Amino acid sequence: MTENESGRDGPIEIIQREMTAFARRARASAARMHPELSLVSFTLLSHLEDRGGCRATDLAAYYTLDKSTISRQVGALEKAGLVERRLDPDDHRVQVLHLTERGTGLLKGVTDSRRVAFRERLAGWSGPDLERFAEYLLRYNAGAPEGEVS
Amino acid sequence: MTENESGRDGPIEIIQREMTAFARRARASAARMHPELSLVSFTLLSHLEDRGGCRATDLAAYYTLDKSTISRQVGALEKAGLVERRLDPDDHRVQVLHLTERGTGLLKGVTDSRRVAFRERLAGWSGPDLERFAEYLLRYNAGAPEGEVS
């Protein structure tokens, strides 16, 4: 092994820098595009839609966020009428969270316009390049350290 | 063009989701790894090192941050002894920012340990895959919307 691992450090440096750059911008960028739904809210709502409802604890575990953070986020989403809490009849500690109709609608709008933005941004890419890039990202994120599953 | 642009939407959806997931985690992840230097501080210090010193306004423009944000960030970095402000003799409005010795040292430490982390995370990747992934990320970020150059 050479000093920089046989030239692997070049690409690694770039990957590090570019992922970091992206991360630094993403929140603000998302906020500019969708002032009505932050990146965090968007992902929480998406998760709710994917799962067809889940508990606050599940969200906390999935996103590695504190339960208090989730509690307040969900509180805000509820106040905005995007989410509703249903008491679980079997376990009265639990509130099952569901998208409201309004939440579903807003999520759909934002999802669509995000898709359009990504489509535009990736417009010049060939099909195979898109597929490889997607695959690389999956692989990269799958290797996330302990407890950072998404 | 079919409804979903000839199957391009699959990968696009994945790219969107995975980039977003990464962005959501990056800050907290960086903070866990390096409690002594936030992701933002790290990038500011890096920029200073790259450029060999620059003005607060340059940082603000480069990172699309408000000048007040930069002012306070730099203030904190200065208080921590990582950065020093030198009055520009030609223009007394300007402070040229430079890494201190301590700043250089800390930056080096964090940079190294980040490199190690990324190396580990990408350990199973082939050379060509690393290169392609790096290339894709560059290309992707180069296509960032207006004013989001890094």
Added chain:
DNA sequence: ACTCAATGTTGTACTGTACAACCATTAGTG
């Protein structure tokens, strides 16, 4: 010389987040 632009700092406010203390409820054990 006067006005205008550029550089920064400070006051204020909001979001996202964590941690710790707490309440309510359920589960496990002697």
Added chain:
DNA sequence: CACTAATGGTTGTACAGTACAACATTGAGT
């Protein structure tokens, strides 16, 4: 069964990061 422990959630508090607007200082252009 009764008590203790674990689980689910909320609330108090604190901090980082950020923006916007008002301001002070300094330099530039007519």
